[in-house]
Amino acid sequence: MISLTLRRLVPLLVLAPAPAFAQDDFQSRVLAAHNAVRAQVGTPPLQWNSRLAADARAWADTLARKGRLQHDDQRSQGENLWMGTANFFSIEEMVGAWAEERADYRHGKFPDVAKKGRPVGHYTQMVWRTTREVGCATARTADEEVLVCRYSPPGNWIGQTAY
Numbered sequence: 001m002i003s004l005t006l007r008r009l010v011p012l013l014v015l016a017p018a019p020a021f022a023q024d025d026f027q028s029r030v031l032a033a034h035n036a037v038r039a040q041v042g043t044p045p046l047q048w049n050s051r052l053a054a055d056a057r058a059w060a061d062t063l064a065r066k067g068r069l070q071h072d073d074q075r076s077q078g079e080n081l082w083m084g085t086a087n088f089f090s091i092e093e094m095v096g097a098w099a100e101e102r103a104d105y106r107h108g109k110f111p112d113v114a115k116k117g118r119p120v121g122h123y124t125q126m127v128w129r130t131t132r133e134v135g136c137a138t139a140r141t142a143d144e145e146v147l148v149c150r151y152s153p154p155g156n157w158i159g160q161t162a163y
Contacts, residue, residue, distance in 0.1 A: 026091060027053075030136045030149070033095035034126055037102075041163045043129050052077060052135025052150040060139035060148040067144070078125045078151030086145040094147045098122035109159050124162040128155025 027048050035045040059072050059079075069081045082094045101123035104115045114120045125131070128151070136149040155162065 026136075026138075029091045030095060031134070033092050033099075034134055034149075037095075037099045037123075037126050041127050043127050043163050044132070046134045046151075047132060049133035049135045049150075049152060052133060052152055053137055054135070056135050056148040056150045057137035057139070059150075060137045060146045063146045063148065064139035064141050064144070067141070069146070076152075076154070078128070078131060078154030078156065080122045080125055080147075080149045080151075082147040083144060086140045086143055089145070091147075094145075095126075095149075098126055105162075107161065109161055110156055111158060113162065121156055125151055125155045127162050129161075129163045131155050 031046060031048055038045060055074075055077065063069060063081070063083070069083050071079055071081065080098055082097055084094070101118070101120040104118035105113055105120045105123055106115050107113065110124060111121075113124060130153055131151045133152045134149055136147060138148075139146045
């Protein structure tokens, strides 16, 4: 599932420099945003994984060059994607877009957990009980920003509950 938050679509020509915030600040803010959502349902806090972050960076760069969201073909890591106007959204708003899916979540066995067929897979991946690690990265063009988070072990297993 893909989370889109687009203000405008613009041709993507040049990758912009790295985000204006320091990597340590990015890492701590992403972890805090995820772990606050996990605490609400009693799942253990995630730990940062640099290998997952490097994989997320590579895919974020690819998506920024493509100018569209699509999931990577790899299946060994969980993945959440977000795209929106560059320099407009905070890290907490980006991650929060996935957490907002909780409003459409009903507890049960995946994938039968959505009210009225609305997407909740980003939310369930964030809170999946067996997921222990996360790594995320952003990439930018002049106009758009992409956030990719990778999770290990991956969640959203058919027939299992998120928590």
